[in-house]
Amino acid sequence: MRARPNVPEKRNTIIDVGRLAGVSTKTVSRVLNGEPHVSEELRKRVREAADQLNYHPNVMAQALVRRRSYLVGLVFENPSPSYVVELQMGVIDRLRGSHYRLVVLPIGSTVEHAEEVVGLARSAALDGVVLAPPVCDHPGVLADLEKAGIRFARIAPTTQLEIAPYTMLDEVAAAKDAARHLIALGHRKIAIICGDPSHAATSARLDGYRIAFAEGGLDMAEAMIEPGMFTFDSGMEAGRRILARRDRPTAILAQNDDMAVGALMAAHEIGLRLPDELSVVGFDDSEVSRITWPPLTTIQQPVFEMARAAADMLVASLEGAEHAEREPHAHRLIVRASAVRPRAT
Amino acid sequence: MRARPNVPEKRNTIIDVGRLAGVSTKTVSRVLNGEPHVSEELRKRVREAADQLNYHPNVMAQALVRRRSYLVGLVFENPSPSYVVELQMGVIDRLRGSHYRLVVLPIGSTVEHAEEVVGLARSAALDGVVLAPPVCDHPGVLADLEKAGIRFARIAPTTQLEIAPYTMLDEVAAAKDAARHLIALGHRKIAIICGDPSHAATSARLDGYRIAFAEGGLDMAEAMIEPGMFTFDSGMEAGRRILARRDRPTAILAQNDDMAVGALMAAHEIGLRLPDELSVVGFDDSEVSRITWPPLTTIQQPVFEMARAAADMLVASLEGAEHAEREPHAHRLIVRASAVRPRAT
DNA sequence: TTGAAAGCGCTAACAC
């Protein structure tokens, strides 16, 4: 194609509108920004002139003088597509109708390392960022953001809970509910698949399991805990290891849905009849949990709502408006078909 | 929290750098933008001064005077999270390292209707947009973008192929390959689950199936074609209808993976042994295709690569650089476990 | 090779 640099045609400016309406630029500005102290008469003239000239304010000029870009970033590192999309949709839902736009900053794509987040936020002139787990707990990122004076709100952080607004989720209680469900069904031999050990959620969820096990008089043997990385593949491998044991457990607790689905796959591979021969409970209520066979019993995290709430806090903070410093969100056990009573032995 | 509007601390400007280095602002600008005609001596002094002051150019000021926002939008409407994330990652992969940032514009969230895309693009001061299917075929959107002088590149469009750069995918050939695979396995009674009838891909894929059926001497009976909407739920319902027929087909061709997985679910529900009693072939090679049971035989669309290529074309166009006007991308049949020879009857 | 001065399009002070 012919090389033609991007030179948009001349757009009408506030001066053109002012000239057509026979008023000063400041008056135009006042009308367009809905400020008071303008007569109805002029208001109308300005509006008509703007319409007639198909006038649209130059956002860049506004940004320069207001010292705001109206750009908000979303920083995430999660490999699960449905989680990512939920996050984004939550933030966007809050932003729509406002002047703010969402810039996505996936760690590992846009930025190689979490440390670069701040540099990128500054060079992209972001007004603020929403941090999803686990970046929301990265001490270096938090310190740099503070130092650079970039506002942020966090989704379910677990550390430094005094520095910025955030949404809360009781991971321990949620994991406890997942484990309790299996125990209540009658399971006594339950294996666990852990998530990425560098994520705070991993140990929190393990704590929740531990409490439920203790309540139920079960022993949480080290040998029954398999490592994983929150990915489908890691879950499948952990599942294979678990199912290869001599005394196969009757149930598996996976720390997220992707790994739970991996465990299901491992069970299918060896021809187990599901859910009768193996119960599985996940965590996240992600998109995949509905579509696997059997459909996954799991814990619903209100990801959309938390993302929305975090965006709301961030915007309020940017606008200088009153806002909550922290906002609790409730989890919920979603019972589907993947967990049933153990077969009578 | 106390209401504190966003007033970032004073940042150093190009003037400060010039003062410290003892040169004019223009010289600083030249050095920082890598322009020629500056002595090494001054170059060095300016660089040091900039470092010392921790200077970062004000993107908004640059944007104003260059008449560029360095913001690129991605418009999509697809309900499948893995597809959406693939798209985004492809675009971001091209954008990283450049000045450009990605603003996400999901139709149905950011904008209610496709018609609003242009207004949003303008009010967000986007330099250009990448259009994913099916918006890339929306005549109103295309016309408005052209009129507004907003550059765009498209991913696998099917109409108005002369107006802007795009990546191509031969949907007909891809669908043909999917159908051929089932026929080669020996299937003679094959049901079809169609996608959203308003998407161009739906009829293109049906055409591909039809060609393969004709080649194989099979009759593509109207009665064997079930409507769907590209969603899991629609696929499951179509699957239920298909499996309830008196002469149950031995295989199902679904026009995307989400629907294929829905069909699998319908089969599981009635206790069919898979894949022996029912073969299923999807389309997309989306994330879910790997994790279902049985893993899905499907057609791989190079979504990431196409998104990347479209972003590349758009950026090249914005920069006035030479670029391809269209770029073909190859599909590929991914053989997994969901399609096997029909049971001997 | 370097710099002075004039904007980019808008809003904020401050007169009127």
Add this chain to the structure above:
DNA sequence: GTGTTAGCGCTTTCAA
């Protein structure tokens, strides 16, 4: 109520 003026921080003539 309304207009005048001076910037925001940068790039761009154009002259030196």
